[in-house]
Amino acid sequence: MSRRLRTCLFLAAAVVLAAFYAAACTGLPHFAGLVHPYGTRAVAAAFRQRTANVISSINFDQRAFDTLGEESILFAAVLGAIVLLRRARDEREAAPAPGRVMPSTRLFGTVMLPITLLTGFYIVAHGQLSPGGGFQGGVILATGLHLAYIAADYRALERIRPLASLDVADALAAGAFAALGFVGIAKGAAYLQNVLPLGTFGQLSSGGLVPVINAAVGVEVGSGIVVLIAHFIDQAVEIESPSTQDGQRPDDASGADGGNR
Amino acid sequence: MNGIAQYLVVVALLLVAASATAAALARDPVTQSTLLAMLGIALAVLFTVLQAPDVALSQLAVGTAVTPLLILLTVRKVRRGTGDGADGKRGESTDPDTPSRDARGRRR
Numbered sequence: 001m002s003r004r005l006r007t008c009l010f011l012a013a014a015v016v017l018a019a020f021y022a023a024a025c026t027g028l029p030h031f032a033g034l035v036h037p038y039g040t041r042a043v044a045a046a047f048r049q050r051t052a053n054v055i056s057s058i059n060f061d062q063r064a065f066d067t068l069g070e071e072s073i074l075f076a077a078v079l080g081a082i083v084l085l086r087r088a089r090d091e092r093e094a095a096p097a098p099g100r101v102m103p104s105t106r107l108f109g110t111v112m113l114p115i116t117l118l119t120g121f122y123i124v125a126h127g128q129l130s131p132g133g134g135f136q137g138g139v140i141l142a143t144g145l146h147l148a149y150i151a152a153d154y155r156a157l158e159r160i161r162p163l164a165s166l167d168v169a170d171a172l173a174a175g176a177f178a179a180l181g182f183v184g185i186a187k188g189a190a191y192l193q194n195v196l197p198l199g200t201f202g203q204l205s206s207g208g209l210v211p212v213i214n215a216a217v218g219v220e221v222g223s224g225i226v227v228l229i230a231h232f233i234d235q236a237v238e239i240e241s242p243s244t245q246d247g248q249r250p251d252d253a254s255g256a257d258g259g260n261r
Numbered sequence: 262m263n264g265i266a267q268y269l270v271v272v273a274l275l276l277v278a279a280s281a282t283a284a285a286l287a288r289d290p291v292t293q294s295t296l297l298a299m300l301g302i303a304l305a306v307l308f309t310v311l312q313a314p315d316v317a318l319s320q321l322a323v324g325t326a327v328t329p330l331l332i333l334l335t336v337r338k339v340r341r342g343t344g345d346g347a348d349g350k351r352g353e354s355t356d357p358d359t360p361s362r363d364a365r366g367r368r369r
Binding site for chain 2: 053055056123131133140143225228229233237240241
């Protein structure tokens with residue numbers, strides 16, 4: 001197909017799509033209106049289930065099965081990246097020499113590391129009450145951990161990052177989400193149905209199954225992202241390909257060999 | 262939604278459009294990852310003024326921190342010169358003789 005024909009085909013398809021999309025948009029509820037057919041129902045259902053954060057109620061209760069699929073996608077993506085990034089037989093590891101860290105950077109990392117981890121834990125723990133939840137808190141925990149790499153060096157990060165346990169935690173938490181669904185079946189209800197005691201609205205323990213699934217997601221996302229970044233860092237810093245061994249390694253702009261950025 | 266919130270939405274939308282265009286026009290991957298992080302912040306602001314703090318938090322964590330970091334690490338790996346050789350050789354290593362656990366075990 002020639003370039004010209006392809007362009008014409010694209011333009012024709014784009015015009016049709018644009019026309020139908022514009023027509024469909026006129027049927028949408030108004031932007032930022034006070035009433036929304038799904039919003040109203042979701043909020044009512046969240047109140048019924050005594051979950052203060054409606055988004056968490058949708059994610060882990062009303063649409064828990066969708067979220068199970070999304071978590072499985074993340075798990076599969078991390079697994080695939082690990083398989084692709086594993087060390088090949090002819091690659092070798094070089095211990096990265098620690099680079100010099102500016103005192104201000106070291107101070108920043110030392111102060112921010114515990115604060116960031118605490119924030120991550122808070123956001124995971126309060127997923128059923130306030131904005132955030134397992135996914136957001138898990139990513140904050142995982143990225144916060146890497147402040148150790150910025151403030152110190154790779155060895156400091158490896159010391160505070162139990163990679164083998166995180167591998168297992170990732171798989172266990174992903175499995176725990178699927179397993180928690182059977183609580184509903186055991187109680188004679190549907191898979192992933194929220195059958196646990198709902199508690200008092202606004203309390204940390206409210207929402208029944210929501211905080212439990214939320215915690216499992218937090219562990220899964222947190223450990224999954226740490227493992228994912230770990231394999232990327234290994235490739236970028238430690239693992240040397242046969243074509244670039246000794247001597248001919250280009251010294252790129254980022255300076256010292258991987259001890260730091 | 263009225264008053265100042267309306268203007269905030271417009272400002273956030275313009276920020277998103279500007280940073281997204283800049284990210285699409287940039288050619289250097291390192292510049293792109295930085296612009297992607299800025300796009301992430303702009304989107305987080307937009308989601309916040311649209312009263313979607315949950316989505317804003319996800320966007321901030323993933324779009325501003327994790328994705329640019331993965332891009333930067335990939336760029337670093339590629340610039341160290343893996344380019345041609347490693348891809349072909351990585352393909353050969355799919356036999357079960359080199360499980361990843363072995364590599365990881367030796368690392369510690």
